[in-house]
Amino acid sequence: MVRTPSCDKNGLKKGTWTPEEDKKLIDYVANFGCWNWRQLPKHAGLSRCGKSCRLRWMNYLRPNVRRGNFSQEEDKLILELHRSIGNRWSTIARQLPGRSDNEIKNHWHSSLKNGSSNSKSKPVARNNLKTCTRKEDKTNEDVDIESLLDNATHNILESTPILACPQPSSISTISSLSHSDHSSTNFKSTSVEDDACSWENNGDFWTEPFLQDFEGNVKCSTDDFLKPFFELGIICPPSPIDDDEDISFWFYGLHMAQTNQLQL
DNA sequence: AAGACCTCCAACCGCTGTCGT
DNA sequence: GACGACAGCGGTTGGAGGTCT
Numbered sequence: 001m002v003r004t005p006s007c008d009k010n011g012l013k014k015g016t017w018t019p020e021e022d023k024k025l026i027d028y029v030a031n032f033g034c035w036n037w038r039q040l041p042k043h044a045g046l047s048r049c050g051k052s053c054r055l056r057w058m059n060y061l062r063p064n065v066r067r068g069n070f071s072q073e074e075d076k077l078i079l080e081l082h083r084s085i086g087n088r089w090s091t092i093a094r095q096l097p098g099r100s101d102n103e104i105k106n107h108w109h110s111s112l113k114n115g116s117s118n119s120k121s122k123p124v125a126r127n128n129l130k131t132c133t134r135k136e137d138k139t140n141e142d143v144d145i146e147s148l149l150d151n152a153t154h155n156i157l158e159s160t161p162i163l164a165c166p167q168p169s170s171i172s173t174i175s176s177l178s179h180s181d182h183s184s185t186n187f188k189s190t191s192v193e194d195d196a197c198s199w200e201n202n203g204d205f206w207t208e209p210f211l212q213d214f215e216g217n218v219k220c221s222t223d224d225f226l227k228p229f230f231e232l233g234i235i236c237p238p239s240p241i242d243d244d245e246d247i248s249f250w251f252y253g254l255h256m257a258q259t260n261q262l263q264l
Numbered sequence: 265a266a267g268a269c270c271t272c273c274a275a276c277c278g279c280t281g282t283c284g285t
Numbered sequence: 286g287a288c289g290a291c292a293g294c295g296g297t298t299g300g301a302g303g304t305c306t
Contacts (some may be wrong), residue, residue: 015299034286036291036292037291038290038291038292050291050292051292051293054293058293087295087296088294088295089294089295090295091292092293099293101293101295102295103296105296188305
């Protein structure tokens, strides 16, 4: 099931995502949000197309993604919704927090399509964090990312009854909060001032919880979400600012230092 | 033991909808 | 209204891993 890595004619990488690419994407989205999927890979240092980054993030890397077998309740809900609205996978996915449309679609075709769930025939959910499928190939790094994401997810889910957590992913709120108004690819050099102004109006981005649902209910603070990334070294403090791309992160670093969570 | 076949799912592809100009 | 850019959606595919013979 792992696609062989390859490159298209534009030199963009295709196929399975590596742990390093996952790290870069997580790092970037955690820092800057997904303000523009098309431009994101360039700024994140990824040789991927924007669509691929979006898919990877939405289906596997975003913090509240649920992995593993579908429960009977979820199966029942999928069946009911499919009966009423058909193959509207994204709409169905919105009713199953943490499940991606892709996952539901696959589950439907593999288990539910023929009338009844046979998901019980799957003794153990496969490794959904698809950087390495073979168990013997799984590196410590993979395990670290898995546990990292589990921790990040746990932090969010702990504070949120899962059924009350709507889609899309909470972290995408970052982009809507911080960068959605910046259509320019070069938002960062001007956005600091803009953002600073918006934070004055909307509170302090770096100290206020930022993972919110549509109703504005707090899901997870920046600290809760980013700390595990930090501890595993997936997010590294920037070197002294020599690139304004690091400014937003620098503010976060300052905040962490101020709260004694980061030794600079 | 090993080859054939099957299952499942990550990822790709192409299309559509939305928004800004 | 026309056009382009972009995000999102749903169908399809590739292929690893499991099961069968």
